[in-house]
Amino acid sequence: MLSLLLDQYNYAVVIILMMTGLYVVFASRNLIKKLVGLSIFQTSVFLLYITIGKVSGGQPPIVESHGSDHANSETLLFASIGEVDSVAQSSSEVLYSNPLPHVLILTAIVVGVATLAIGLSLVVRVREVYGTIEEDKIEEYDRIYYKEILERQ
Template sequence: MVEVLAERFNYAVIIILMMVGLYAVIATGNLVKRLVGLSIFQTSVFLLYISMSKVFGGAPPIFDYKEMAYDKLDPNAIYSNPLPHVLILTAIVVGVATLSVGLALVVRIREAYGSIEDDTLAEADYSLELEKGV
């Protein structure tokens, strides 16, 4: 059991991170905390991709510039899979963009409502509805 866990340590961490992130999104009423939870959730995905690209005993897929020609490379050398790394670079960019838009929205919400707590916002909106007479 322990061995299995140790062998798949990365995946255990990923799952824990994922759950923590989702739980934060579900449980907190604070909008900033909710975004933090979202980021943790996304980070777990980054880790997932990175973990799966790891090849045991593989070197980082970084070539010496001078050895770029194929014939000079060691044909038996083992490298980690570079593609997921590249993908995750894109995903990180996306994550950053999302986070920044989210934070900008939180700033605007704070300006408009004077609060970033879920409950207060809902109450403010309810009162708006009640004024209009639902």
Template sequence: MDGWVEFALGRYNYWIVIVLMMTGLYIVFARGNLVKKVVGLNIFQTSVFIFYITIGKITGGTAPIYWKKDVYYGGDHGDGHGDGHSSEDAHDANATHEVADHGEASTSLHDKIDNDLATNDLKAALENVEADHANETTTLHEAPEGAEKIANDALAASGDKIESSFKVDKDALEAMKDTHAEAGADAAAHGAAYAESGLQYVYSNPLPHVLILTAIVVGVATTAVGLALAVRIREAYGTIEEDELVAMDNVAEFGGEAEAAAS
């Protein structure tokens, strides 16, 4: 029983989404008044906004932070974005996620700095990362084979600095070697801090918020158009009750000439 209650209450926001969604749809279909239909559509859309906001909240996630403009911008694929999107029911503890970059690009953010990178043994780090990946622990990224050597070189060169390498493609590797060298310190520290503190931070992923802002704009526009149409229908027919409209259209359809719209 407790499990069920927890299941239900723990997902209260989803219930809200579902109830709102059904309410909205019901209004759209059941109400004959066109304005009410538009309102129903609004409620329906609102449920989606809440849904998006819900999935934007990630327990234990961190913001993906990039330094070095060119590190991020320079690569075609070499982003290391760690914006989390684990959902509660899917992968709860997964604060960040691995970037599967077609096997050629790489990122080397990291968390287990002390253990892995400090040894200056990236190979070990990679194995660890892969193992973490499998365990769904809080790991960022993976470093594909090609990046290894460069990362090693870079690490050796910069001593105690923590570095990572971003590989775009094989040709670009050499050129990018230097610029990549400083990547990662701050974010790594953040990630490590979260991971070690054991606290469950609720992180708000900005992307769904942005998406939903867009959707709200679309929704407002739809409502505006819908209401404008209702106004025009009222002008043309003298009513905005659907069944009366249907009856009048039927007269027009089967009862001879359609009257010119009042315009």
């Protein structure tokens, strides 16, 4: 439990945020509020991935190059020693945070906006047809409509 507070508190915060977004998706009956909850949930998942890729004392994964000689990775790695209080095996190495989660989340952000746009245009269509974006009213109108269809047959 103590290690959770000291070492893994980021996961606790992310889980709280995630569950808040999930609650908004589940509990709210307004379609736009549901989509807001979905995007909160999404952003929390992004935070989860990025915190996993964080390295203490690390730098953003942009390799500092000096001069035009960028083919030699040795010079690059030893370029800026003084700026980082390093915790690596050798104290002369620049630490970078893990770039792979960043790449994955970059893709996920853009795809998230694409799905959000689709969801919002669905909401606009629902509003055109039903005149409301409250789920309760939509279900009520559906019930009335199908009841009448059944009565006619």
